[in-house]
Amino acid sequence: MPLSGNEATVWALLLPFAAAALGPVLTHRLKHNAAWILAVFPAFIFIHFLSYVPMVAAGQTFTVSYEWIPTFGITFSFYIDGLSTLFALLVSGIGTLVVLYAGGYLKGHTQQGIFFTYLLLFMGAMLGVVTADNMITLFVYWELTSITSFLLIGFDHLRTASRRSALQALVVTGAGGMALLAGFLLVYLASGTWQMSELLTNPDVLRSSSLYLPIFILICLGAFTKSAQFPFHFWLPNAMEAPTPVSAYLHSATMVKAGVYLLMRMQPVMGGTEIWMTVLPFFGGLTLVIGTYLGLRQTDLKLILAYTTVASLGLLVMLTGSSSPHAIQGAVLYLFAHSLFKGGLFMAAGTVDHEAGTRDIRKLGGLRHAMPITFSATVLAALSMAGLPPLFGFVAKEVLYDGLWHAHSGGIFWAFTGVVGNSMMFALAAIVAIKPFLGPKVETPKHAHEGPLMLYAGPVVLSVAGLIAGLFVASTGEWLVNPMTSAIAGHSVTKELHLIPAHINAALFLSLLTIALGSTLFYFSDQLRSFVDRTLKIIGWGPDKGFDQFINATVRLSAFVTRTVQTGDMVMYMRAAFIALIFTLYTPMIITGSWPSLSQFELVTLTEAGIIAVALVGLYAVLTAKNRVTAMVSLGISGFSVAVIYLLFGAPDLSFTQFMVETLSVVILALVMTRLNLQPSDSRSVASKLLDSSLATLTGLGFALTLMSVTQQPFDASLSEFFTAFSRTIAHGRNIVNVILVDFRGFDTIGEISVVMVTGLCVLALIRVRPVSSKNNEETTTQIKQEAKS
Amino acid sequence: MNTVIFRTVAPFLTALMTLFSIFVLLRGHNEPGGGFIGGLIAVSAFAIYGIAYGVAGVRRALHVHPMSIAASGLLLAVASVLPSLFLGQPTMTSQWLEFSLFGTHIALSTPMFFDIGVYLVVVGAITSIALSLEERESD
Numbered sequence: 001m002p003l004s005g006n007e008a009t010v011w012a013l014l015l016p017f018a019a020a021a022l023g024p025v026l027t028h029r030l031k032h033n034a035a036w037i038l039a040v041f042p043a044f045i046f047i048h049f050l051s052y053v054p055m056v057a058a059g060q061t062f063t064v065s066y067e068w069i070p071t072f073g074i075t076f077s078f079y080i081d082g083l084s085t086l087f088a089l090l091v092s093g094i095g096t097l098v099v100l101y102a103g104g105y106l107k108g109h110t111q112q113g114i115f116f117t118y119l120l121l122f123m124g125a126m127l128g129v130v131t132a133d134n135m136i137t138l139f140v141y142w143e144l145t146s147i148t149s150f151l152l153i154g155f156d157h158l159r160t161a162s163r164r165s166a167l168q169a170l171v172v173t174g175a176g177g178m179a180l181l182a183g184f185l186l187v188y189l190a191s192g193t194w195q196m197s198e199l200l201t202n203p204d205v206l207r208s209s210s211l212y213l214p215i216f217i218l219i220c221l222g223a224f225t226k227s228a229q230f231p232f233h234f235w236l237p238n239a240m241e242a243p244t245p246v247s248a249y250l251h252s253a254t255m256v257k258a259g260v261y262l263l264m265r266m267q268p269v270m271g272g273t274e275i276w277m278t279v280l281p282f283f284g285g286l287t288l289v290i291g292t293y294l295g296l297r298q299t300d301l302k303l304i305l306a307y308t309t310v311a312s313l314g315l316l317v318m319l320t321g322s323s324s325p326h327a328i329q330g331a332v333l334y335l336f337a338h339s340l341f342k343g344g345l346f347m348a349a350g351t352v353d354h355e356a357g358t359r360d361i362r363k364l365g366g367l368r369h370a371m372p373i374t375f376s377a378t379v380l381a382a383l384s385m386a387g388l389p390p391l392f393g394f395v396a397k398e399v400l401y402d403g404l405w406h407a408h409s410g411g412i413f414w415a416f417t418g419v420v421g422n423s424m425m426f427a428l429a430a431i432v433a434i435k436p437f438l439g440p441k442v443e444t445p446k447h448a449h450e451g452p453l454m455l456y457a458g459p460v461v462l463s464v465a466g467l468i469a470g471l472f473v474a475s476t477g478e479w480l481v482n483p484m485t486s487a488i489a490g491h492s493v494t495k496e497l498h499l500i501p502a503h504i505n506a507a508l509f510l511s512l513l514t515i516a517l518g519s520t521l522f523y524f525s526d527q528l529r530s531f532v533d534r535t536l537k538i539i540g541w542g543p544d545k546g547f548d549q550f551i552n553a554t555v556r557l558s559a560f561v562t563r564t565v566q567t568g569d570m571v572m573y574m575r576a577a578f579i580a581l582i583f584t585l586y587t588p589m590i591i592t593g594s595w596p597s598l599s600q601f602e603l604v605t606l607t608e609a610g611i612i613a614v615a616l617v618g619l620y621a622v623l624t625a626k627n628r629v630t631a632m633v634s635l636g637i638s639g640f641s642v643a644v645i646y647l648l649f650g651a652p653d654l655s656f657t658q659f660m661v662e663t664l665s666v667v668i669l670a671l672v673m674t675r676l677n678l679q680p681s682d683s684r685s686v687a688s689k690l691l692d693s694s695l696a697t698l699t700g701l702g703f704a705l706t707l708m709s710v711t712q713q714p715f716d717a718s719l720s721e722f723f724t725a726f727s728r729t730i731a732h733g734r735n736i737v738n739v740i741l742v743d744f745r746g747f748d749t750i751g752e753i754s755v756v757m758v759t760g761l762c763v764l765a766l767i768r769v770r771p772v773s774s775k776n777n778e779e780t781t782t783q784i785k786q787e788a789k790s
Numbered sequence: 791m792n793t794v795i796f797r798t799v800a801p802f803l804t805a806l807m808t809l810f811s812i813f814v815l816l817r818g819h820n821e822p823g824g825g826f827i828g829g830l831i832a833v834s835a836f837a838i839y840g841i842a843y844g845v846a847g848v849r850r851a852l853h854v855h856p857m858s859i860a861a862s863g864l865l866l867a868v869a870s871v872l873p874s875l876f877l878g879q880p881t882m883t884s885q886w887l888e889f890s891l892f893g894t895h896i897a898l899s900t901p902m903f904f905d906i907g908v909y910l911v912v913v914g915a916i917t918s919i920a921l922s923l924e925e926r927e928s929d
Contacts, residue, residue, distance in 0.1 A: 760857060
């Protein structure tokens with residue numbers, strides 16, 4: 001068994017959240033050294049998942065499940081197999097190093113504690129994504145990664161660029177998340193289960209379903225937005241606004257792979273179809289080529305790495321889409337290798353930035369003597385990225401070329417795409433490793449020297465891990481790669497891996513071709529950069545710009561809608577409300593023909609007639625009043641007569657309330673009038689007076705007719721009988737109205753008093769708004785627009 | 791309106807009406823009345839005081855911001871819903887405590903506290919609206 005059973009796994013998965021809560025407290029006390037303590041948490045999780053490795057390698061899987069919403073069959077459950085184990089190891093292992101790195105990188109930053117919190121929250125979310133069994137559990141964690149990513153990208157929230165990038169990432173991945181939820185709902189409809197583990201035992205249920213196409217599209221949208229596939233790739237390079245630990249962790253090694261994870265998870269149940277094997281390799285291949293091509297233009301170390309991440313994700317999607325066990329093994333190897341070398345390279349780039357003061361390759365050079373440890377780690381990681389022996393990346397590249405070459409359809413074409421992308425990747429790896437460190441020493445903004453242990457521990461451990469995984473690739477394959485490949489392929493895969501190719505094959509030639517092409521590209525890298533720049537200037541438009549246009553259009557649309565709907569003209573509001581009322585009152589009577597019959601009316605008594613006469617006098621006074629205040633007070637006459645009628649018909653509570661409401665509304669209306677600079681008398685034109693009076697008459701008549709037809713229906717007295725019978729016995733009260741309000745229907749009353757409370761707050765806020773501040777509002781809006789434009 | 795007679799009578803009227811509003815509130819369970827009506831009466835009482843002595847006078851007399859009264863009322867109403875949870879009954883099941891004090895039969899219950907909550911919300915929210923409408927920048 002793993003360390004003290006499966007329950008321990010749940011605790012391990014919740015551990016990052018506990019650590020997140022501790023972050024600010026520890027940082028307050030220990031400053032940046034809190035990282036040493038906080039790193040213990042992910043390290044423990046790493047060890048915990050390590051204990052699963054032997055059993056998972058033997059083909060075992062584990063589930064643990066808690067009831068969450070039993071009515072809908074939704075559980076809080078986790079599933080551990082080869083795929084989730086390797087992912088969990090990467091998330092927790094790299095997470096440990098990143099926490100340490102963040103300790104050094106943000107040393108002295110006033111917000112370092114909260115940064116740890118975000119980072120650890122993200123870690124918890126990401127671990128949840130890769131181990132979730134229930135699709136709703138997965139979705140919740142998935143969204144949590146988007147939100148924590150938003151917080152981390154926007155960490156430096158005082159800068160406009162940070163805020164824009166954070167919002168962009170949230171909008172793109174959030175929209176994808178919505179698509180994913182819809183996709184999961186359809187999966188449930190098609191299969192009848194929320195559990196991934198159950199879905200895997202019945203692999204053909206989705207492929208044979210009529211919902212396959214919509215499910216495929218929705219899942220792809222979710223995965224492509226998260227994993228930055230073309231045309232959604234633009235948010236990832238922009239996310240480099242985040243501090244480097246975030247780039248190293250979220251936007252290269254872990255979060256952006258969530259989309260790839262999802263595709264790999266669904267591969268056994270959705271893969272192998274014509275559309276899967278066309279769409280995925282197409283978009284993956286396109287992303288690979290576009291990502292590396294755009295990367296060639298960059299001079300910022302982090303941006304170069306970001307574009308190669310986009311490209312690598314494309315490569316992974318392409319491989320997953322081929323659905324052949326061999327290509328999938330290549331995908332697993334590459335994913336593993338990529339997490340190691342890219343995490344290391346990002347951290348190294350951050351260290352260079354931190355110590356030398358710039359990340360621009362044109363302003364860096366000859367740092368090898370000043371930063372020997374960082375230099376060695378970078379070279380080791382870059383060699384893995386370039387796919388050179390004896391590093392892990394080399395094995396990955398061999399296997400993936402072999403897999404692509406032997407793909408079911410269009411193997412040569414996909415292999416060729418891979419070579420084009422990989423050779424550009426080779427050139428970029430060379431740029432990252434060579435430009436800042438070799439060549440003549442360049443004067444940097446800061447006097448460069450080696451960073452502290454916290455800064456170089458991450459790059460060194462990760463790049464050395466890449467070397468070890470490569471040297472002992474047979475063991476890596478047996479314990480980690482093959483279990484994961486089996487989980488993705490849907491059946492057991494036990495192909496041995498060798499560092500030295502066993503025989504000369506196509507893959508070896510493709511590798512040599514890649515190296516030759518890549519070296520040439522590196523040699524001409526400066527010319528290439530200006531060439532790529534020129535082509536992009538000719539195109540002139542990209543999805544990144546499109547995003548701004550989309551956001552601006554939304555702002556303009558909402559401004560337009562607001563201007564149209566909220567004219568600020570009170571008379572128009574009242575007319576709209578009355579017309580809506582008229583529709584609601586008359587439509588049912590017209591459609592069902594249930595007009596009240598007028599013959600059933602009993603004659604009113606003399607008292608009642610007298611009260612009605614008083615009400616009519618009030619009405620007459622309202623209509624003929626010379627000024628508004630008189631009209632309001634006269635309206636009170638009608639109101640009081642109505643209250644008297646209530647009293648006559650045995651509703652003292654209602655009547656009582658009516659009296660109070662009438663009194664207070666006159667008082668409040670009078671107060672409102674004094675605030676508005678209205679003319680004392682009504683100055684509407686004859687035409688609008690006619691319109692308004694007919695609207696008012698229609699509404700009043702509608703209410704009367706509705707009430708009449710309601711009272712003419714046979715009366716079901718069971719509720720009143722219930723209240724009469726039980727008000728005394730159950731609720732200990734003789735006043736049924738009050739008992740209903742505070743006991744039988746007390747929950748409604750809670751809602752009502754909350755509304756009263758909120759109304760009070762709103763009125764308070766509205767009265768505080770002065771004409772001056774509306775001008776301020778406009779200023780803020782234009783400011784936001786300007787920021788969005790820039 | 792601001793006559794000597796009115797200014798002299800207003801405090802007494804306000805006090806009486808407030809007292810009456812509490813009476814109406816408490817008797818509500820068995821006779822016509824209750825938190826909502828009681829609250830409205832209390833608001834009228836404050837309105838009268840306001841007409842006589844101005845908004846500042848009412849605010850001084852209330853000590854706290856009317857919105858705080860409303861908020862504490864909402865809190866009380868929601869809190870009165872909870873005790874049944876601890877007894878394993880559905881939320882809002884009413885709890886009664888009946889006892890005799892100096893020969894008077896006293897019945898304390900969660901619905902009573904709920905009704906007091908309603909009363910406070912109505913008093914607070916509507917007084918707040920009325921006062922803020924009446925208030926001028928010059929005040």
